[in-house]
Amino acid sequence: MSTIEEALKKAEKRRQQELADHKLEPTENFRNNDLSNQEISEDSYALNVETTQSEIHSVGEHAHDIKAELEVERFDWNYLKEHGFITADNVSTKLAEEYRVIKRPLVVNAIGARKKDIQRSNLILITSSVPGEGKTFTSVNLALSIAAEMDKKVLLIDGDVSKPGISKVLGIKRSPGLIEFLEGEIESLSDIILQTEIEGLRVIPAGKRHQYSTELLASDKMASLAQELSDRYPDRIVIFDTPPLLATSQAEVLASMVGQVVLVIAAESTPEALVMESVQKLENCAEVVMTLLNKVQRSSLDSGYYGYGNYGYGK
Ligand SMILES: Nc1ncnc2c1ncn2[C@@H]1O[C@H](COP(=O)(O)OP(=O)(O)O)[C@@H](O)[C@H]1O
Numbered sequence: 001m002s003t004i005e006e007a008l009k010k011a012e013k014r015r016q017q018e019l020a021d022h023k024l025e026p027t028e029n030f031r032n033n034d035l036s037n038q039e040i041s042e043d044s045y046a047l048n049v050e051t052t053q054s055e056i057h058s059v060g061e062h063a064h065d066i067k068a069e070l071e072v073e074r075f076d077w078n079y080l081k082e083h084g085f086i087t088a089d090n091v092s093t094k095l096a097e098e099y100r101v102i103k104r105p106l107v108v109n110a111i112g113a114r115k116k117d118i119q120r121s122n123l124i125l126i127t128s129s130v131p132g133e134g135k136t137f138t139s140v141n142l143a144l145s146i147a148a149e150m151d152k153k154v155l156l157i158d159g160d161v162s163k164p165g166i167s168k169v170l171g172i173k174r175s176p177g178l179i180e181f182l183e184g185e186i187e188s189l190s191d192i193i194l195q196t197e198i199e200g201l202r203v204i205p206a207g208k209r210h211q212y213s214t215e216l217l218a219s220d221k222m223a224s225l226a227q228e229l230s231d232r233y234p235d236r237i238v239i240f241d242t243p244p245l246l247a248t249s250q251a252e253v254l255a256s257m258v259g260q261v262v263l264v265i266a267a268e269s270t271p272e273a274l275v276m277e278s279v280q281k282l283e284n285c286a287e288v289v290m291t292l293l294n295k296v297q298r299s300s301l302d303s304g305y306y307g308y309g310n311y312g313y314g315k
């Protein structure tokens with residue numbers, strides 16, 4: 001059985017158990033009436049069962065609603081807005097428009113017309129040469145922008161396990177996450193996937209700090225997780241925020257597990273030699289490699305703040 005099938009099975013088992021727990025809890029009527037010495041006629045028995053079942057049913061459903069409600073991650077939209085992220089208030093701004101342009105080729109490759117030509121096309125990895133170039137900024141904005149479309153589903157994974165940024169930006173306090181899953185401490189994938197207040201957006205946090213966290217990214221388990229996410233959810237776009245390419249060799253291995261890579265380049269700050277080194281590293285990794293010029297000064301680029309840069313995209 002695949003990991004995802006197991007995860008779904010476990011989630012269903014948990015749900016059933018939860019309903020059963022409520023069934024076993026005596027209702028107030030039963031608590032107050034000691035029935036042990038009473039003769040229960042066929043009729044009264046039937047009546048009791050019926051009443052109890054309908055009570056149970058509503059208690060169970062209600063509990064489930066509350067649980068689902070509690071488990072939804074809510075974002076601090078003011079924080080996001082202040083830090084330049086796409087929010088409902090700024091959908092018609094230049095930023096949002098730029099992200100519409102940026103996501104289009106990625107989405108077409110992932111789940112659209114070009115999907116059949118690219119292996120694991122729905123897995124998109126966001127990386128950069130060095131820290132601070134805007135990987136997390138790009139990952140979150142892309143995820144928000146894609147998930148804002150009615151029929152699109154996005155899973156955002158914080159794979160920058162030694163310097164996780166997604167949880168910080170989105171205000172997610174909960175772990176465990178990817179590390180616990182890769183390490184085997186958590187078996188069920190469904191236990192690390194968080195539903196957010198945006199219907200189409202789910203998040204896997206990085207998880208706990210671990211001495212060999214980046215090594216785990218290059219593990220066989222990570223490779224099979226990537227393959228499964230692609231096979232089982234071909235219409236869900238998976239965005240991985242990852243460590244910088246030149247900081248650890250695992251980032252490169254991770255890049256070979258996905259269909260598309262976006263190399264974020266901080267314009268006017270990352271030396272070209274480093275960018276070229278990264279481009280070379282990515283050459284034999286994913287089928288599609290795009291570069292994204294970030295942090296461009298508006299004065300130096302009339303067309304906008306972002307754009308796919310000189311290195312073009314596609315191989
Ligand atoms: N295009 C941008 N406009 C405004 N702020 C940005 C932009 N890109 C990145 N930043 C900011 O720069 C800092 C570093 O970006 P971040 O995404 O955390 O980098 P990385 O994840 O690559 O280390 C963050 O404070 C982020 O909000």
Ligand SMILES: [Mg+2]
Pocket residue numbers: 135136137160163164165241
């Ligand atoms: Mg980051």
